[in-house]
Amino acid sequence: MTEDFNVKLVEDVKSYTPDPLYRKNAWMADYEKTYAKFLADPDGFWERMAKELDWIRPWDKVRDWNYPYAKWFTNAKLNISANCLDRHVNNSRLNKVALIWKGEAGRERIFTYQKLLSQVARFANGLKKIGVKKGDCVCIYMPLVPEQIIAMLACARIGAVHNVVFGGFGAQALNMRIRDAEAKVVITADISIRRGKAIQLKAIVDEAVLNTPTVETVVVLRRRDPPVDLHENELDFYELMAGLPDTCTPEVMDAEDPFFILYTSGSTGKPKGIVHTCGGYMVGTYYTSKYIFDIKDKDTYWCTADTGWITGHSYIVYGPLAVGATVFITELTPDFPDAGSYWSLIEEQKISIFYTAPTAIRMFMKMGESWPDKYDLSSLRIIGSVGEPLNPEAFEWYYRVIGKNRCPILDTWWQTETGMHMITTMIGEPMRPGFAGKPIPGIEADVVDKDGRPVKPGNGGLLVVKSPWPAMMRTVYKDDERYRKYWYTIDGMYAVGDLAVKGKDGYIMILGRADDIIIVAGHNIGTAEVESALVSHHAVAEAAVIGKPDPVKGNSIKAFVILRVGNQPSERLKQDLLHHVRNTLGPIAMPHEIDFVDKLPKTRSGKIMRRVLKAKELGYDPGDVSTLEE
Numbered sequence: 235m236t237e238d239f240n241v242k243l244v245e246d247v248k249s250y251t252p253d254p255l256y257r258k259n260a261w262m263a264d265y266e267k268t269y270a271k272f273l274a275d276p277d278g279f280w281e282r283m284a285k286e287l288d289w290i291r292p293w294d295k296v297r298d299w300n301y302p303y304a305k306w307f308t309n310a311k312l313n314i315s316a317n318c319l320d321r322h323v324n325n326s327r328l329n330k331v332a333l334i335w336k337g338e339a340g341r342e343r344i345f346t347y348q349k350l351l352s353q354v355a356r357f358a359n360g361l362k363k364i365g366v367k368k369g370d371c372v373c374i375y376m377p378l379v380p381e382q383i384i385a386m387l388a389c390a391r392i393g394a395v396h397n398v399v400f401g402g403f404g405a406q407a408l409n410m411r412i413r414d415a416e417a418k419v420v421i422t423a424d425i426s427i428r429r430g431k432a433i434q435l436k437a438i439v440d441e442a443v444l445n446t447p448t449v450e451t452v453v454v455l456r457r458r459d460p461p462v463d464l465h466e467n468e469l470d471f472y473e474l475m476a477g478l479p480d481t482c483t484p485e486v487m488d489a490e491d492p493f494f495i496l497y498t499s500g501s502t503g504k505p506k507g508i509v510h511t512c513g514g515y516m517v518g519t520y521y522t523s524k525y526i527f528d529i530k531d532k533d534t535y536w537c538t539a540d541t542g543w544i545t546g547h548s549y550i551v552y553g554p555l556a557v558g559a560t561v562f563i564t565e566l567t568p569d570f571p572d573a574g575s576y577w578s579l580i581e582e583q584k585i586s587i588f589y590t591a592p593t594a595i596r597m598f599m600k601m602g603e604s605w606p607d608k609y610d611l612s613s614l615r616i617i618g619s620v621g622e623p624l625n626p627e628a629f630e631w632y633y634r635v636i637g638k639n640r641c642p643i644l645d646t647w648w649q650t651e652t653g654m655h656m657i658t659t660m661i662g663e664p665m666r667p668g669f670a671g672k673p674i675p676g677i678e679a680d681v682v683d684k685d686g687r688p689v690k691p692g693n694g695g696l697l698v699v700k701s702p703w704p705a706m707m708r709t710v711y712k713d714d715e716r717y718r719k720y721w722y723t724i725d726g727m728y729a730v731g732d733l734a735v736k737g738k739d740g741y742i743m744i745l746g747r748a749d750d751i752i753i754v755a756g757h758n759i760g761t762a763e764v765e766s767a768l769v770s771h772h773a774v775a776e777a778a779v780i781g782k783p784d785p786v787k788g789n790s791i792k793a794f795v796i797l798r799v800g801n802q803p804s805e806r807l808k809q810d811l812l813h814h815v816r817n818t819l820g821p822i823a824m825p826h827e828i829d830f831v832d833k834l835p836k837t838r839s840g841k842i843m844r845r846v847l848k849a850k851e852l853g854y855d856p857g858d859v860s861t862l863e864e
């Protein structure tokens with residue numbers, strides 16, 4: 235079966251072993267031993283992790299596995315915001331810095347745990363005042379500012395289910411996410427600031443909340459002076475908090491109560507609302523922040539993701555704050571005010587743990603090492619990567635130029651659906667460029683053929699997870715069948731949707747998606763989403779979209795478009811289509827190229843064969859085309 239995947243591994247890869255001190259000092263010092271201990275008693279392993287946190291009521295059972303549905307920490311009660319804030323305030327971290335934000339023109343804001351807790355409590359009281367109750371959905375569409383995190387934690391405090399939407403999405407994408415999740419409140423800002431320019435977020439919200447009957451109130455963080463006018467059902471973020479008490483009793487949440495919904499692209503045009511629950515998600519993100527990232531009290535931790543993605547949820551907000559870390563965030567981009575922006579921040583803030591994406595690393599490579607070389611990066615202890623394969627060239631560069639041949643690289647493989655890290659090379663273990671690593675303790679993952687049989691070392695196949703884990707998604711909102719599909723594609727296993735290769739020593743190399751999802755600059759974009767955005771333009775009859783390798787972004791989007799009768803191909807129409815996709819889905823989903831064509835390769839049943847288009851575009855053999863129409 236493995237020949238289906240057509241991959242064989244060349245094994246002569248390099249290996250780097252970090253200074254033994256890393257291993258000696260790590261929270262988890264012995265990977266092999268810990269993994270064996272986990273396998274011998276999985277429930278005992280997770281129970282020990284859970285016991286490090288505060289629970290209002292303990293669980294009756296660690297895990298209740300009723301394939302394909304899992305419950306974790308059954309009947310336990312907790313509140314995540316209490317674990318991220320009160321636990322530290324009550325245990326001598328009250329004056330520890332929780333959050334440092336850096337904006338443009340040197341603006342800086344600092345929140346201690348105590349201050350963050352009082353802001354969260356006041357905003358939570360504000361949400362209650364406008365009628366938000368446990369179980370209600372709140373959509374958060376904001377820039378990367380402290381108020382975004384305050385809004386998320388305030389929802390967690392009162393048991394509202396947040397649906398954070400990345401601030402780079404367009405009006406229609408936002409509208410769909412508000413409607414599907416039935417949000418009662420939308421929290422936004424007047425503007426976000428990118429590379430010195432203001433982006434009118436609220437204008438996008440104004441358009442997105444037309445025909446969203448569930449939305450009662452829009453809360454607006456007004457950053458501009460003079461402040462923008464508010465409409466009838468709109469409230470100012472700080473006016474909502476004004477005069478309210480800075481304490482708010484955390485809502486008692488069941489471990490299995492829904493915690494948040496986060497939309498991710500799927501292979502249909504409709505994004506999937508991934509549902510995470512309170513108890514398991516908290517334990518999974520806490521465990522990985524502490525034992526995988528090895529966060530210690532003296533660390534200053536920076537994850538460059540946006541909070542609108544799962545990486546931001548798990549590894550800017552909930553995991554690191556549950557651990558009691560000092561978290562740095564910024565609205566600055568890596569190339570603004572200049573290409574030294576991130577390195578100057580590492581020097582200035584003495585960042586010790588830095589977590590970014592391969593697309594950023596490749597961009598840094600392109601900008602040249604003279605930029606990082608200008609700054610003192612000696613505070614760095616651990617550097618991480620997530621979102622797509624970290625190719626060996628990018629690994630080598632990151633290791634040498636940023637990590638100074640000293641810092642371990644954590645190439646963490648995981649997904650919106652998994653909620654937490656799943657595969658990586660634990661600190662202190664030998665690192666192999668191109669390979670993410672091994673399943674972390676707590677996770678049983680493997681590379682298998684289509685029938686679920688493990689591939690022989692050196693061969694390629696499908697990446698799977700073989701048993702449930704606490705932070706796994708519980709369902710796809712309003713579409714449980716899509717959830718079941720993950721577990722029913724290969725009997726008894728969670729089919730990840732990625733192709734991978736297993737090395738001789740068990741290290742796993744992730745090759746990329748096996749389905750119609752294109753990862754562009756670390757963002758998952760469904761071909762079907764872009765195609766339906768194109769087809770919603772009046773001049774377009776049909777569209778097909780493929781991913782093309784791109785040296786910086788990993789992939790870029792190429793679209794093939796058939797026009798409706800009466801429309802002629804032109805540069806102007808091309809621009810118009812790009813503008814249309816930008817408005818509909820946002821700039822991240824914009825095709826890089828558009829070709830006007832008369833025909834698309836299809837199967838006899840009418841399905842577009844993107845594989846054939848891609849092979850033609852990239853000049854390789856399309857393989858089996860026996861199902862092609864003609």
Ligand code: PRX
Nearest residue numbers: 620621622623645646647648649650744758
């Ligand atoms: O294809 C894998 C890729 O990103 C997908 C998950 O995307 P998303 O849900 O947006 O979450 C991204 C952040 C966790 C995966 O199915 N991916 C993620 N991390 C890696 C990766 N591919 C290779 N190596 C990684 N470290």
